Amino acid sequence: MKSKDWLRRLVCALMVVSLLFWSAPPQAVWAAWVETESVLNPSAADSARARLEIFLARQDVQAALQTHGIDPREACSRAASLSDGEILRVADRIPEMPAGGSALGVVIGAGLVVFIVLLVTDILGFTHVFPFVTHRR
Amino acid sequence: MLPAAAPALPARTEIRDLAFFPEAAHQCGPAALATVLTWSGLSATPDAVVKQVYSPALKGSLQPALISGARRHGRIAYEIAGRDALWQEVAAGHPVIVLQNLGISWNPVWHYAVVMGYDQPQQTVVLRSGQTARQSMSFHLFDRTWARANRWGMVVLPPSQLPATAEERPFVAAVIGLEKARQWPAAITGYRTALARWPKSLAARMGIGNSYYAMGDLAAAERAFREAVSFHPEAGAAYNNLAQVLMAQGRATEALPAARQAVALGGPLAEVYRQTLEEIRKRLETDAAGESARF
Incomplete structure (x- = not known):
């Protein structure tokens, strides 16, 4: 039993180390690399x-995303393909950003408010409510 | 009012051969995106893009989701705002995704449609919208629904084409979006398109090098950064990345003067340049130690 534990730990450690290297994109290997975005906008490195x-x-955020039908990995890859400028704007405007739905839609839905409240309280300090569309057909 | 303000534009225009995807329940975002992606030369369907842009809980698609959805297909997503930009793009033959609020401000009904034409004498706008392949809407009504969504619009183009209303910074930023979406060949094409119009864009030149580097093509990245330093001898960032790419090829001795030049030039990223120089010095020391150990 004891030797099995030891083996398991070793395998675990090796996997963690290999994952660290495997998942790092080339730029992240060197901290001293200048991204294109920093050239366009060096001050907004925030x-x-x-x-x-x-x-x-x-x-908890991932759970909330899943509750509301959003795949967290999908959310991450959507976020990753936005520029910093857009990320800042998303952060500023998520509460008032409309989701286009159907012309037959009406506004309801307390569930989403939970999600927004989460955003509000937990990270970005939002102050409005998200307009959204739900469907009654 | 319609194009009257821009006499250079045709009085009426309509984009032909635009795909039509009748919209499924609240799937106007995927339908609109698939329409313009197909127009741009890809084979896309609403079903294929729905996962990338649609948020089930919202029963709709957010604008940034449409933007990143287009980028993940290797297409430039360029936002426009306002009527003049809309007419110019449509007159240039570019279909424009627009966001409309078909309800009223306190009870919004958001909807994406694709503007495919206008008719100035008739004062109408032609849309692909929902289940309707060709909706001719009075300009007055269209503009009221569009204004309630801040007159937001977006064109989706292959990276070899510039939007009619393209400006340098937002266009280069849109190409950076492609780079971030890991669409490096498309990003390189986009940066070259930017350079053809704005040859002085340092960001576009750097972007080419960075994209090649991300693809693992170090030789092409090196060429790009050498070009960047020759066009922009004042840019420390270009010297810094040149030094890094030389180091990545095991050429620390050649990297040293480039890194020194970056540090000498300084600027807001000076700390990064110093770090590069430090890395190179360390590398050279280790190499030297290795050499002397061998003898």
Whole structure:
């Protein structure tokens, strides 16, 4: 039993180490690399992106996303393909950003408010309510 | 009012051969995106993009989701705002995704449609909208529904084409979005498109090098950064990344002067350049230690 434990720990440790290297994109290997975005906008290195990533990685947030039918991995990859400028804007405007739905839609839905409240209280300090559409057909 | 303000534009225009995907329940976002993606030369269907853009709990699609959805297909997503931009893009033959609020401000009914034409004498706008393949709407009504969504619109183009209303910074930022979506060949094409119009764009030149680097093509990345330093001898960032790419090829001795030049030039990213120089010095020391150990 004891030797099995030891083996399991070793395998675990090896996997963690290999994952660390495997998942790192080339730029992340060197901290001293200049991203294209920093060239366009060197002052806005403030990372709303990092905050958003940390936010999306949290377990309670992921659970909330899933409750509302959003795949957390999908949420992350959507976030990753936005520029910093857009991330900042998303952070500023999520509460008032409309989701286009159907022309037959009406506004209801307390569930979403929970999600927004989560956003509000937990990370970005939002102050409005998200307009959204739900369907009654 | 319709294009009257821009006499250079045709009095009426309509984009032909635009795909039509009758919209399933509250799937106007995927339908609109699939329409413009197909127009841009890809084979896309609403079903294929729905997972990327649609948020079931919202029963709709957010604008950033449409933007990133287009980028993940290797297409430029360029936002426009306002009437003049809309007419210019449509007149240039670019279909425009628009967001409308078909309800009223306190009870919004959000909807995406694709503007495919206009008729100035008739004062109408032609849309692909919902279940309707060709909806001719009075300009007055269209503009009221559009204004309630802040007159937001977006064109989706292959990276080899510029939007009619393209400006340097937002266009380069849109290409950076492609780079972030890991669509590197598309990003390189986009940066080259930017350089053809704005040859002085340092960000576009750097973007080419960064994209090649991300693809693992170090030789092409090196060429791009050498070009960047020759066009922009004042740019520390270009020297810094040149030094890094030389180091990545095991050429620390050549990297050293580039890194020194970056540090000498300084600027807001000076701390990054110093770090690069430090890395190279360490590398050279280790190499030297290795050499002397061998003898």
